[in-house]
Amino acid sequence: MRKIFFITITLGALFYASCSKHIENRTDNIPALNPVSEDLNAGEWKPVLLSKPDSFLVAAPPLTNSSAYLADLNEIKGYQQDMSSDNVGNIRYWGAGGVLRWNEIMRELVAKHNLPPYQNEDGTYPSPNSLNPFNYPQFPFSNPPFAARAFAYVSAAQYDALVACWYYKKLYNQPAPYSVDSSVNAMNEKTGLSSYPSEAGVLAGVTSEIMKMMFPTEVANIQQKLDDEELAAIQSGSATRTDVRAGEALGRQIAALFTARAKTDHAGTAGGNSDEWNSLATNTSARGETPWYSLEFPKRPPMLPLYGNVLPFLFDSLTVIQIRPGYPLSTASGEFEEQNKAAYNQIKNPTREQERIVQYWADGVGTYTPTGHWNAIAAEDFIQQNYSEVRWARNMALLNMGQMDAAIVCWNTKYFYFNPRPTQIMPDIKTLTGIPNFPSYISGHSTFSESASTILGHILPANAVKYESLSAEAAKSRFIAGIHTQMDCDSGMVAGRRVGNYTVLRAQKDGAE
Amino acid sequence: MRSITKRTCFTVLLFTVFHFITSAQTDIDAIMMGKNNLCVGPTYSHSSWNKYWEGTFKRDNQNLGTVSTNMYSIMGVYGVTNRLNVLFGLPYFETKSSAGTLHESKGIQDFSLWLKWIPVEKKVGKNSVFSVYGLGGFSTPANNYQADYLPLTLGLHSTNLSARLMLDYQHLGFFATASGTYMYRSNIKIDRTSYYTTEMHLTNEVEMPDMAEFNVRTGYRSFHWIAEVFFEQNRTLGGFDIRKNDMPFPSNRMNASIAGVHIKFVPKKIPALSFDAGSSYVIDGRNVGQAKEFNASVFYIIPFGHSKVNASHTCKLCGIR
Numbered sequence: 001m002r003k004i005f006f007i008t009i010t011l012g013a014l015f016y017a018s019c020s021k022h023i024e025n026r027t028d029n030i031p032a033l034n035p036v037s038e039d040l041n042a043g044e045w046k047p048v049l050l051s052k053p054d055s056f057l058v059a060a061p062p063l064t065n066s067s068a069y070l071a072d073l074n075e076i077k078g079y080q081q082d083m084s085s086d087n088v089g090n091i092r093y094w095g096a097g098g099v100l101r102w103n104e105i106m107r108e109l110v111a112k113h114n115l116p117p118y119q120n121e122d123g124t125y126p127s128p129n130s131l132n133p134f135n136y137p138q139f140p141f142s143n144p145p146f147a148a149r150a151f152a153y154v155s156a157a158q159y160d161a162l163v164a165c166w167y168y169k170k171l172y173n174q175p176a177p178y179s180v181d182s183s184v185n186a187m188n189e190k191t192g193l194s195s196y197p198s199e200a201g202v203l204a205g206v207t208s209e210i211m212k213m214m215f216p217t218e219v220a221n222i223q224q225k226l227d228d229e230e231l232a233a234i235q236s237g238s239a240t241r242t243d244v245r246a247g248e249a250l251g252r253q254i255a256a257l258f259t260a261r262a263k264t265d266h267a268g269t270a271g272g273n274s275d276e277w278n279s280l281a282t283n284t285s286a287r288g289e290t291p292w293y294s295l296e297f298p299k300r301p302p303m304l305p306l307y308g309n310v311l312p313f314l315f316d317s318l319t320v321i322q323i324r325p326g327y328p329l330s331t332a333s334g335e336f337e338e339q340n341k342a343a344y345n346q347i348k349n350p351t352r353e354q355e356r357i358v359q360y361w362a363d364g365v366g367t368y369t370p371t372g373h374w375n376a377i378a379a380e381d382f383i384q385q386n387y388s389e390v391r392w393a394r395n396m397a398l399l400n401m402g403q404m405d406a407a408i409v410c411w412n413t414k415y416f417y418f419n420p421r422p423t424q425i426m427p428d429i430k431t432l433t434g435i436p437n438f439p440s441y442i443s444g445h446s447t448f449s450e451s452a453s454t455i456l457g458h459i460l461p462a463n464a465v466k467y468e469s470l471s472a473e474a475a476k477s478r479f480i481a482g483i484h485t486q487m488d489c490d491s492g493m494v495a496g497r498r499v500g501n502y503t504v505l506r507a508q509k510d511g512a513e
Numbered sequence: 514m515r516s517i518t519k520r521t522c523f524t525v526l527l528f529t530v531f532h533f534i535t536s537a538q539t540d541i542d543a544i545m546m547g548k549n550n551l552c553v554g555p556t557y558s559h560s561s562w563n564k565y566w567e568g569t570f571k572r573d574n575q576n577l578g579t580v581s582t583n584m585y586s587i588m589g590v591y592g593v594t595n596r597l598n599v600l601f602g603l604p605y606f607e608t609k610s611s612a613g614t615l616h617e618s619k620g621i622q623d624f625s626l627w628l629k630w631i632p633v634e635k636k637v638g639k640n641s642v643f644s645v646y647g648l649g650g651f652s653t654p655a656n657n658y659q660a661d662y663l664p665l666t667l668g669l670h671s672t673n674l675s676a677r678l679m680l681d682y683q684h685l686g687f688f689a690t691a692s693g694t695y696m697y698r699s700n701i702k703i704d705r706t707s708y709y710t711t712e713m714h715l716t717n718e719v720e721m722p723d724m725a726e727f728n729v730r731t732g733y734r735s736f737h738w739i740a741e742v743f744f745e746q747n748r749t750l751g752g753f754d755i756r757k758n759d760m761p762f763p764s765n766r767m768n769a770s771i772a773g774v775h776i777k778f779v780p781k782k783i784p785a786l787s788f789d790a791g792s793s794y795v796i797d798g799r800n801v802g803q804a805k806e807f808n809a810s811v812f813y814i815i816p817f818g819h820s821k822v823n824a825s826h827t828c829k830l831c832g833i834r
Contacts, residue, residue, distance in 0.1 A: 024716065
């Protein structure tokens with residue numbers, strides 16, 4: 001009887017396992033962060049906007065034998081006596097790394113808000129408005145340039161905040177709660193790192209402030225993530241509430257530097273107005289070239305035509321013009337015709353492998369865009385490296401400042417030349433993914449990808465060949481898809497490489513290598 | 514009436530979701546093929562739509578225009594016994610949009626196989642018969658087409674297992690049939706490494722919600738003719754809505770209420786031959802195109818072993834069994 005019972009249960013479990021549709025994310029079950037180096041001197045690394053690591057004062061922590069500290073310990077012990085499975089799951093989730101988790105949250109927000117507005121009755125399009133973000137179309141429309149900038153601000157602010165955090169950690173050298181009191185469990189990996197101010201608090205404070213600016217309809221959601229991360233830090237025995245509060249306050253102060261910059265970096269006016277849209281076409285015609293027009297119905301205004309004027313992180317605006325690729329082949333030339341004919345010949349009979357490449361890199365509507373894609377690639381490799389939080393932040397900041405500046409150079413180029421898409425020249429060119437609503441020359445994917453592969457190859461030289469082949473595939477995918485000529489992709493890679501080299505220059509001098 | 518012998522292949526019903534046809538050959542009629550007979554033939558179907566639903570929001574899209582699908586299929590049914598039939602189908606699809614720039618798709622879609630069993634067939638009085646049918650279906654992609662190319666994909670690329678219970682009542686030539694189907698759909702893999710539904714998924718695997726289908730049909734069956742009307746409800750048991758101006762996705766909640774007609778004709782002189790034609794229309798839907806569809810088929814019955822063409826169809830009412 002028991003045997004039958006056992007067999008039934010086993011078969012039932014097997015059936016359930018084989019039919020269960022539950023899917024795990026790639027990073028659901030990764031272990032707690034266990035850095036190979038704590039980067040104890042990261043307080044000396046060169047910040048992005050912060051003039052010096054102690055620009056914002058963090059008061060000394062309470063002594064570990066003070067009554068205030070004992071009260072903090074008692075809070076942790078109280079939590080640890082009665083931990084729910086949700087609490088444990090939350091500790092495990094955030095234990096994998098705050099920079100990683102906020103990066104994943106960021107990718108989700110970008111994908112969620114990456115929806116082009118639906119047209120009005122009269123065939124015009126409404127614009128998202130940051131002052132009235134809940135009105136349709138909700139603010140933002142997190143298209144590729146918007147996303148690149150948002151990732152850059154979050155990552156650069158996280159980096160500066162953690163540099164300051166590490167400075168004060170070393171200064172105060174406060175032991176972690178589990179080191180002070182052996183009855184406090186360490187639910188993540190034990191480290192020798194000072195717990196004051198808490199890096200989790202710093203990350204929660206700085207990231208939430210930037211994210212709320214970029215995604216104002218998500219404030220409640222973001223606040224919940226902040227609470228979750230801080231609770232995880234306290235419940236895991238890694239930090240006291242005082243550690244976390246001091247960190248959050250420091251993070252918020254540093255975020256203010258970045259939100260102030262964001263308000264004056266010219267992104268707010270990147271959408272332009274109808275006079276500016278029209279003059280782009282007029283100026284191009286005056287040069288004797290065929291101007292780009294929107295291939296959407298009804299015709300949609302070009303995506304962020306003045307984004308090329310946004311203030312870069314890695315160089316000045318004059319450099320944008322200097323490293324912008326030269327003139328494309330004239331639309332009147334035979335060579336240009338050849339470029340488009342090649343696109344036409346390619347698109348006639350795509351192979352399944354070519355379709356796969358196109359979809360893998362499509363990064364279109366409803367996705368986290370090319371920048372998010374490269375963040376995913378980088379994050380999954382960084383997980384293997386066991387970086388400290390501050391090194392995670394530094395590497396992500398390099399990648400994403402490079403992404404934003406690549407977007408600026410690329411958009412500057414696109415609207416300077418205002419070059420038509422292959423399908424505009426040859427309407428028989430049908431595409432394997434949607435045609436982006438901006439000029440063709442130079443390819444955004446190629447610029448983003450080569451910028452990313454250049455800095456990632458510098459950070460992880462062992463992977464450099466892999467990144468280079470991924471970048472080349474990303475560029476090729478746009479030609480295969482029928483939405484770019486080879487010229488667009490080649491020049492995009494050149495521009496991306498130039499931006500990437502500036503990122504490498506910064507990396508070599510920031511004190512972290 | 515009793516002497517009527519109906520020579521009948523099977524009814525083709527096309528379930529038209531977005532523009533694609535998930536179940537190219539669905540045995541939904543209450544008719545069995547006689548033992549050792551193989552009924553086989555080509556089917557053509559055309560479906561098109563120019564309006565679709567994003568969730569409950571009905572719209573057109575000038576970047577798609579009219580989305581149309583042509584299907585060419587070989588279908589067949591074989592009588593293992595008078596009470597057990599095997600059905601199969603293998604369709605080829607072409608799908609394209611009349612406006613916008615998206616590339617067309619074409620290729621072989623999913624191979625499907627059904628077992629059809631009639632456990633109960635009971636005469637009620639002199640002129641009526643009541644039957645119960647049980648069907649089990651299996652379909653799987655016969656080609657590595659991309660599912661994540663809506664609305665121009667060939668299909669959704671899941672492997673499906675279906676269970677259907679069907680009840681039929683016939684009085685003289687008039688009949689009514691009702692059926693309910695549960696379809697288990699396997700998860701699928703897409704070419705992307707992440708996707709957003711109502712949350713971010715960092716995986717290339719997509720959870721496909723199961724589906725349910727209800728079908729009622731009524732009409733007249735005779736020696737040479739079948740004429741019927743039907744109504745069908747398709748429900749995705751889960752899934753999510755397409756947001757305004759977002760792209761559709763394989764695991765969307767695709768629902769459709771479909772009405773249709775179907776006729777069959779068997780010529781007197783060549784009773785092994787039959788012609789089918791039908792049409793259907795999506796009355797209401799969710800995350801699908803409002804498709805209108807028509808189809809035409811020719812079937813021929815090839816007898817094997819000891820069967821006779823006359824026994825291509827069996828039922829108590831006809832006095833064959």
